[in-house]
Structures are given as structure tokens and as C-alpha cells.
Amino acid sequence: MRKVTFHPVTQADLQEVLTLERASFPHPWSAEHIFNEIHSPHSFPLLARLEDGSCAGYICPMLVLDEGQILNVAVQPSFRGKGIGMMLLEAALELFREKGATVVYLEVRPTNATAISLYTRCGFITIGRRKAYYENGEDAILMKYELPMKKEEHHAV
Ligand SMILES: CC(C)(COP(=O)(O)OP(=O)(O)OC[C@H]1O[C@@H](n2cnc3c(N)ncnc32)[C@H](O)[C@@H]1OP(=O)(O)O)[C@@H](O)C(=O)NCCC(=O)NCCS
Numbered sequence: 001m002r003k004v005t006f007h008p009v010t011q012a013d014l015q016e017v018l019t020l021e022r023a024s025f026p027h028p029w030s031a032e033h034i035f036n037e038i039h040s041p042h043s044f045p046l047l048a049r050l051e052d053g054s055c056a057g058y059i060c061p062m063l064v065l066d067e068g069q070i071l072n073v074a075v076q077p078s079f080r081g082k083g084i085g086m087m088l089l090e091a092a093l094e095l096f097r098e099k100g101a102t103v104v105y106l107e108v109r110p111t112n113a114t115a116i117s118l119y120t121r122c123g124f125i126t127i128g129r130r131k132a133y134y135e136n137g138e139d140a141i142l143m144k145y146e147l148p149m150k151k152e153e154h155h156a157v
Pocket residue numbers: 024025072073074075076079080081082083084085086087107108109112113114115117118
């Protein structure tokens with residue numbers, strides 16, 4: 001496996017993220033939506049790059065107070081099945097840990113077996129369903145990951 005590094009998404013990466021979105025989702029985010037996530041104080045999108053500089057995937061974590069949300073994750077079709085999705089999720093969970101999140105949620109289509117299996121391997125558990133969540137009326141499975149409290153946050157009794 002080639003080396004993968006993670007970088008905060010900047011405006012200069014917008015076109016690559018847009019291409020990745022279009023290759024990955026039936027209803028991809030628009031350039032404006034990606035722009036807003038890049039500039040949102042609550043979102044911390046990360047890009048995975050290979051050694052040759054090519055864009056392998058990206059993830060969009062969002063944090064409000066101590067509650068995290070994975071808004072989006074996508075890997076270039078030609079790089080799927082090599083563990084990059086897992087690395088992106090681990091990078092996002094590390095970022096959530098650093099920023100003091102205690103819980104992370106995400107929604108996924110019940111038909112997206114690859115994504116569900118990936119999230120489960122990462123430690124997410126299914127906690128419910130959101131009815132007719134997607135544009136086509138499909139429900140979403142709601143998944144949750146609890147982050148252990150940092151040692152120094154445990155209160156002495
Ligand atoms: C979901 C998605 C991000 C996963 O990315 P990925 O890089 O393929 O993920 P991983 O490689 O970490 O894991 C995917 C599969 O590859 C397998 N895999 C991981 N590393 C592997 C390796 N070195 N060799 C062979 N297979 C491997 C995993 O076991 C897993 O298979 P499984 O689902 O049968 O268990 C990617 O499929 C994608 O972009 N899909 C379209 C967008 C999408 O649906 N996003 C999620 C929205 S909720």
C-alpha cells in the first residue's frame with residue numbers, strides 16, 4: 001500500500017473534491033456546498049493524498065460543542081478496497097478526539113453495505129433509522145461512535 005497523507009481541504013482543492021463527489025454520489029454536493037464546508041467554523045474536511053500528489057479521497061467531519069458528525073466520506077473509485085476509507089475515518093476520529101468530541105453520529109443508506117461494514121469495523125453501532133431521509137425517499141440508518149473521555153477529564157470523587 002502506498003503512503004497516504006491527510007491535509008485540511010482548502011479552496012485550492014475544491015475542484016478535486018467536486019470531481020470526487022461526482023464520481024461517488026448520485027446527488028453530489030455542489031461547488032457552493034463544498035465551499036461552505038471549507039469555510040464553516042464547525043467543519044474540518046480532510047483530503048487524503050498519495051505520494052504522487054493525487055487525491056485518493058476525502059472526509060467531512062463536523063463538530064458542534066462536543067457532538068461530532070461525519071457529513072460525507074468518499075474514496076476515488078480506482079482506490080477503493082485498499083483501506084483508505086478506514087484511514088479517513090480514523091483520521092476524522094483522531095481529529096474529533098483532539099477537539100474534545102464525546103460522541104460522533106453519521107447517517108448511511110441501508111443499501112450501502114460497503115460503508116456500513118466500514119463504519120462497523122471502525123466501532124460505530126446502529127442506534128436507529130431516520131424515515132425518508134434521502135432525496136429518493138430512502139430511510140437512513142443512524143450510527144453512533146462514543147469517544148472515551150480524556151484521562152484528565154475524569155473527575156476525582
Ligand atoms: C464507502 C467508501 C468510502 C469506502 O472506502 P474504501 O477506501 O473502499 O474503504 P476500505 O478499503 O477501508 O474498506 C472497504 C472494503 O475494502 C476491504 N479492504 C480494506 N483494505 C483492503 C485491502 N488492503 N485489500 C483488500 N480489501 C481491502 C474492506 O474489508 C472492505 O470490505 P468489506 O466492506 O467487504 O468489509 C467508498 O466505497 C466510497 O467512496 N463509496 C462511495 C461514496 C459513499 O458511499 N460514501 C459513504 C456515504 S455514507
